[in-house]
Amino acid sequence: MTLPPLPRLPAVVPRSGVSPEARRALRQLLGDVDRDLDVAFRDGEDATALARRRGEAVQRIVVHVWGACLGDIAAAALFAVGGFGRGLLFPCSDVDLLALVGETSPAVSKALESFFGCLWDIGMKPGHAVRTVPECRALAESDASVFTSMLDARRLVGQPILDTQLRAILADPALWPPRAYLAARLAERDARHARYDDTAHNLEPNLKDGPGGLRTLDALRWLGLRLAGAPDFDAMVGEGLLEPVEAAGLHRAEATLRQYRYALHLEAGRAEERLLFDYQRAIAARLGFEDEHAKNLGVEQFMQGYYRAATLIERVGVQLVERFEEMLEPETEPQSVGTDYVRYGSRLALRNPHLFQHRPAALVEIFIARLDEKGITGFTAETMRRIQHAVSIHGETLADDPHVLEAFLVLLRRGAPSVEALWRMNRHGLLAAILPAFGRVVGRMQYDLFHVYTVDEHTLRVLRNVARFADPSARRDFPIACEIWPSMEKPELLLLAALFHDIAKGRGGDHSVLGEEDARAFCTRLGLAAEDIDLVAWLVRWHLLMSTTAQRQDITDPDVVHRFASVVGDWERLDHLYLLTVADIIGTSPKLWNAWKDRLLADLYTATRYALRSDLELPAHAGVRVRECRERALAMLVADRVPAADITRIWGEFPDTSFLRHRPEQIAWQTAAILRARGTTPLVEVHPFSVRGSTELFIYTLDRDGLFAAVTAMLDRLRFSVVEARILSSSSGMALDTFLLLEADTQAPATLQRAEELRLRMQRALLQPAGQQPAKRSLSRHLRHFQMPPRIEFADAGGRTQLALVCTDRPGLLAAVAQALAEAQVRVHDARIATFGERVEDFFQLTDRQNAPLSTERRDILREVLLRRIGGEARNVIHADANA
Structure with a gap:
């Protein structure tokens, strides 16, 4: 497909200014360029190519206006910075410019004012700064963000000597040396990610600044340039910082995000970086996504493309940062860790570089070793590469390897500590290889306001919530859960249920029923006992039962509790279901959990344990329940010296339903208030x-x-x-x-x-x-x-x-x-x-x-x-x- 041609501009007389007629012509020309690019995008042209073409067109116009306003003034030069400095301009992006001046004078200031005013008049929205070289250096010394912006600065027009002086600032080894620069960039990353709940899996993600967004890719390039002299991902491959497959994945993910960003700007008509609900359906349709069925909408497929791209960027980005950190660490002598591993400082490495090829189970075992060996914070860069290689080579054959599954079960039997290992395994793609069904829900969103995270992110959060119940410090927030956890003989069964409870989302059927089948099949391959398989499968099948019963039915009604207890059957299932339910609700959305739901589930749990105490006693007859409530409420009131005659008079008007549906404490409170x-x-x-x-x-x-x-x-x-x-x-x-x-x-x-x-x-x-x-x-x-x-x-x-x-x-x-x-x-x-x-x-x-x-x-x-x-x-x- 042919890109739209670049605009032809007339020759200008230097420093003659831009007349109103010329400004109208330039405004029309810029509009024509944007319309041609919009048509090309609708016709399927690559977003990166179009953003570059727009950058080239805008550059021609900017240089043209500079010539008309400043000509060849010896004391000034114009630089493109930001995305424009990298040669990319999306439909509504600001045109970021730095005017570098050797000295300030009224003539230069007036010319620059005319220049920027003209750009505004023709509709460019320039973001601009005017500085001297010493000012640039002073700002760069105090602010790593300013220093970083200068890394992308690209001279468009003006005196080359100013470009040389700017490059000298960046080349100074005393200005933001590698360790300091890495620390500053990581602090900026953490602060930025905190604004987005530290996850790329938000319902309305920010394509630019969110975790796994385009800013993450820019930051990796900046780090590569400053720390290793490698300004792009291909150069990082040459430096041994990235594998070719990783670089290719980053390029594909970046292409996806750029395509989405281009469409978002067109749909919003402004420089919007958030994939708001207002635009998601329209952009999905614009990009050709169609509904497959009611549980796999076109908009959900579109968003899955984003989440998978962002997840890959985030995962590779974390690993690349670890490689940068390792690169800056002083060399240490290796120390043995068992028979298969060695450690270099706080990083674990393979003793035999071919271990993963010869024994795939070691892919899981090394994560167990990381748990067991104190002081280990990560793997060496070479080890991470070998994990990636092995996962790529073995693929889903890992799911049927009995030794891999045996190691996976050993890991799960570690209980709560295994959850962090599962998170790390997911970051390397290993979890999806062992559980292919989990790989199919990576990035799977549900287009509603109830499920805040994608299915994979939600599942991992549920696992982390389960692990919290093992922490004694959580007893204040989760007293019942923390009391139940130590009594669990096989915590791996609950972890398996958490892994599988939503694994069948998006297939078109009842995900609880389909997930039960998946869980039963996987647990069978793990070699679990029949009764353990039944428990995991039952939990997956009925993981919504407790929350729906508590929130949609009257749990003060013994008949409701009896029906619920009849489905649950025994205390073991009840304990597991309670923990899974609490973890599931908290992991669905931070706003869902409150004191009301906490007590609601606790009351249902307590009432059900009572109902299960002796082979499911039938609910007490209504008359018995009324009498028991009256007796307890009467005792409370008498203890507060309320006359019995007054109580009898008031209660004579109360219907029996009051004593059936209220607690004794409520009856006593109401009675005292009436009196x-x-x-x-x-x-x-x-x-x-x-x-x-x-x-x-x-x-x-x-x-x-x-x-x-x-x-x-x-x-x-x-x-x-x-x-x-x-x-x-x-x-x-x-x-x-x-x-x-x-x-x-x-x-x-x-x-x-x-x-x-x-x-x-x-x-x-x-x-x-x-x-x-x-x-x-x-x-x-x-x-x-x-x-x-x-x-x-x-x-x-x-x-x-x-x-x-x-x-x-x-x-x-x-x-x-x-x-x-x-x-x-x-x-x-x-x-x-x-x-x-x-x-x-x-x-x-x-x-x-x-x-x-x-x-x-x-x-x-x-x-x-x-x-x-x-x-x-x-x-x-x-x-x-x-x-x-």
């Missing part, structure tokens, strides 16, 4: 830190239709999230409503100050007959890209109707649903609220205003009102009626 109020209503009480790490709101007032809507509207205005609601009525017509809340912004319980604000504002709201309307807030940028048709399902649930609502989250959603329920003349008796990223799954127990289950007609009315209130068209809504 203190002495008949004054509405009564609003707030317990800032109540059950399951949440804030509890209790409302006691004259019951009326629309009360639920009024309460949720005020909670929405106050920015509280409802995670659970109990809507009950006393025999005297009083509402006994309980809401468990978290702060919407932080997902934390309320502070004392916020709790008091909630109490006062809610009390005032309940005194207003009309109640509050929900606050109107627009969708966030993220949520706009993840809209889904609402799913509305009704089911018979004893004497009530269950409404299951699955839809896209948005500000004020629960308040809008409550308004719809009120409008449809429906009463709410119970509510379970769960949010998973952008997806909401809410469950309500409903009746009509005569406390009867909803008729077919009433269900249709409610469905219609819900759609109008929460958005969505009837033709897109998914609805069903089912019997519980």
Whole structure:
């Protein structure tokens, strides 16, 4: 394909300036160049070639304008820096320029002002600096970033002597010597990566500055130039710093990122470096990615291309930096480490350079040796190269080598310490070779807001979370998990379950079922005992069971706990499932874990252990449960010197459901509050830190239709999230409503100050007959890209109707649903609220205003009102009626 021609520019009269007509012509010429390049990109031209052609075109225009404004002034020269210095300009990149002046004078300053002003007029957006040579040296001495920018400086026009003087600064061995320069670059890298959670696997990655981005490649070249005189990857191959296959991989990954960046600039229409949701689908379509099926979207394939490129860059980059560090270390005498290895200082090396070819199992054994040998921080550069060679040569045959698998099992049996070894093995591609199915999910994203990381990154984070449970210092954050861990006789089984729990993502079927098959097959090849294979396979199959039960069902209901315990079957499975569930939730997104979920899972775990204590006793009869709750609550109140007669009077109005669905502590708290109020209503009480790490709101007032809507509207205005609601009525017509809340912004319980604000504002709201309307807030940028048709399902649930609502989250959603329920003349008796990223799954127990289950007609009315209130068209809504 032929690249667009470079612009032809007329001759200029030096220092004559650029007339308005000439500026318009240059603006038109630059626009024509950009349009021609855009067409070439759409036609499939290589992004690097186009960025170079744009750099050449812009250079011609810049030099042309320089000649018109400055001519051959002896005291100045113009340099391209940044990406322009490297000869690359993407569609919306700034044109970075350094004007170097031998001396400052009014004439030079005026000419430069005219020059840069003209560039702005013709639409170039130059980023520029004007300095003398001494100023450049002073800045370079104090700031490694300034020194680095000068490495890319390329003279475009002006006096050659200034170029010579600039090169003399860079050639000075006293200015940022290799060790100091390496330390400065690594500090800059760490600070930059920290802004992106130290991972390339973010949902909206930064192509330029994120880990594994284009800046990483630039930094490696800068290090190569300063430390080894090797300015590019091919030169680093010649210096023995890179293998040819590594250099080729970096070139391919860079080509991918440049293609994505070029498309991103065109799609955004500005110098955007973040692959935002706003652009991902459009860019994927622009680059020809198409949906394979519902679980392998074109946008997911597109993003997988990015993640794989960034992962390779990050992996090779880490290894290359280790080679630079080794290069700068003083030589030491080798010391023996067992029969196969030696150490040079803190680095491990092979005694026999052909060991990996002769005995592939040593590929795993050397990582075990690294764990066992104190003071080892890495491998020598030569050893890393030989690991790469061996993985490339043996490939997926490692997955069927019994000796490799035996060594892998030995590693896993080290328990928590083996997790760091697995991370390092993944960095070398060894983990994917031993587990080919893991290799297929490398870079596999899920296009939603729930899964923050790619499948491989998530899996490795889950493993690290599991390893945390072995650390006594984590007991404060994970008391149950840290108590369980020491009792595990075979921690390798949990690690295997963590490795396989999401390994079948993206295949189109149920990943839990497909993953169970993979886990069973691999564990069989490992030679595990049948009962151990069954445990690992069961954990993979049911790894979502505990979280879905806790968040979507009422775990205070013994029937729910009994059904869950029946699936779990024994304490061993329960212990493993609890650890895997906690690690999985934390590894999915840092924002998902909070005190509410911590207590929710802990309560389900404790209740299930109790249920499993004697071969799954049937749940106690409702009457027995009511009596036990009353007795315990009574004991608490009597201990606080509350008169028994007053307690009996209050409880005479409580429905039995109160004692079935609340803890004794809650019943005692509510009772004491009612007695203190002495008949004054509405009564609003707030317990800032109540059950399951949440804030509890209790409302006691004259019951009326629309009360639920009024309460949720005020909670929405106050920015509280409802995670659970109990809507009950006393025999005297009083509402006994309980809401468990978290702060919407932080997902934390309320502070004392916020709790008091909630109490006062809610009390005032309940005194207003009309109640509050929900606050109107627009969708966030993220949520706009993840809209889904609402799913509305009704089911018979004893004497009530269950409404299951699955839809896209948005500000004020629960308040809008409550308004719809009120409008449809429906009463709410119970509510379970769960949010998973952008997806909401809410469950309500409903009746009509005569406390009867909803008729077919009433269900249709409610469905219609819900759609109008929460958005969505009837033709897109998914609805069903089912019997519980």
